[in-house]
Amino acid sequence: MKNLVPQKPVKLSLCSSPAYLPIMRAAVEKMCLMIGFDPDTTGKVVLSADEAMTNVIRHAYDDEEDKPIEIELTPLGNPKAEAIKICLRDWGKQVDPSQIKSRDIRDVRPGGLGVHIMTECMDQVDFQPCNEGGTLLTMIKRR
Amino acid sequence: MFCLCLPRRSAAKTGRYKQLTYYKKGSVAMSNDSGSSPVQGVRWKDRVAIVDVVGDIDLNKSLDFQKSLLEVLEQRPQQIIVNLSEVPYMDSSGVASLVKLLSRTRKSGSQLCLVGLSPRVKSLFEITRLDVVFTIHASEKEAIA
Numbered sequence: 001m002k003n004l005v006p007q008k009p010v011k012l013s014l015c016s017s018p019a020y021l022p023i024m025r026a027a028v029e030k031m032c033l034m035i036g037f038d039p040d041t042t043g044k045v046v047l048s049a050d051e052a053m054t055n056v057i058r059h060a061y062d063d064e065e066d067k068p069i070e071i072e073l074t075p076l077g078n079p080k081a082e083a084i085k086i087c088l089r090d091w092g093k094q095v096d097p098s099q100i101k102s103r104d105i106r107d108v109r110p111g112g113l114g115v116h117i118m119t120e121c122m123d124q125v126d127f128q129p130c131n132e133g134g135t136l137l138t139m140i141k142r143r
Numbered sequence: 144m145f146c147l148c149l150p151r152r153s154a155a156k157t158g159r160y161k162q163l164t165y166y167k168k169g170s171v172a173m174s175n176d177s178g179s180s181p182v183q184g185v186r187w188k189d190r191v192a193i194v195d196v197v198g199d200i201d202l203n204k205s206l207d208f209q210k211s212l213l214e215v216l217e218q219r220p221q222q223i224i225v226n227l228s229e230v231p232y233m234d235s236s237g238v239a240s241l242v243k244l245l246s247r248t249r250k251s252g253s254q255l256c257l258v259g260l261s262p263r264v265k266s267l268f269e270i271t272r273l274d275v276v277f278t279i280h281a282s283e284k285e286a287i288a
Contacts, residue, residue, distance in 0.1 A: 018202040019203055039262075040262075047263075047270075113239075113271050117267075
């Protein structure tokens with residue numbers, strides 16, 4: 001029996017409810033482990049995906065729980081996956097990407113750590129406003 | 144699984160029976176009864192409150208988590224020990240709840256420390272550089288000593 005690993009993207013269509021966060025995390029974790037990421041790197045990718053979806057729920061959709069979020073997990077590299085690409089699409093409020101930046105984390109206060117976590121943990125983080133509305137976030141993590 | 148370990152004699156001396164009754168009526172326990180708070184119980188050792196937390200803490204749980212923690216602080220403990228040994232995962236919303244508690248404990252003169260961080264939770268504190276802001280111990284015994 002071959003030890004098969006995912007080659008094609010996995011797509012998740014979720015609602016903007018925090019109740020779906022554990023489902024998304026489970027999928028990201030499984031994908032990372034199957035393509036050979038170590039537990040530490042897997043944890044950072046899972047955390048980044050969680051922070052990305054949390055930001056969409058809170059800021060793009062203002063905590064409305066019935067809005068669409070589409071997530072695509074793609075193993076990169078052939079024949080052996082060397083990276084994972086996570087695309088997260090929402091149709092909520094747009095923000096100028098130049099305004100999306102990590103705050104000074106030396107200022108100890110609640111909130112505002114999501115972007116810092118994503119940029120710290122992932123190799124590439126890119127926010128693109130979409131013509132049809134909403135934003136496409138693309139994150140890449142290499143092994 | 145809610146328990147209080149306040150000795151009867153010291154409770155009588157310090158007038159903490161009122162608090163004991165208050166706890167039995169609800170407060171932290173009520174948050175747990177609703178099934179939404181990851182705080183499963185508070186154990187008291189004199190004026191030290193040991194908060195037992197269970198399960199993942201994300202946006203779905205963080206508000207209830209924060210509410211339960213601040214309810215513990217209202218009991219005016221000298222020290223709060225948040226035991227995270229049963230928390231496999233936490234995101235920045237959970238951290239925000241703890242930062243809020245830290246800020247309140249500093250204002251009230253209480254001490255806060257975290258114990259039993261899993262590798263992933265520890266990593267989150269390192270990524271956010273909060274590992275140098277919070278007092279973190281490996282065990283409750285170490286935190287109380």
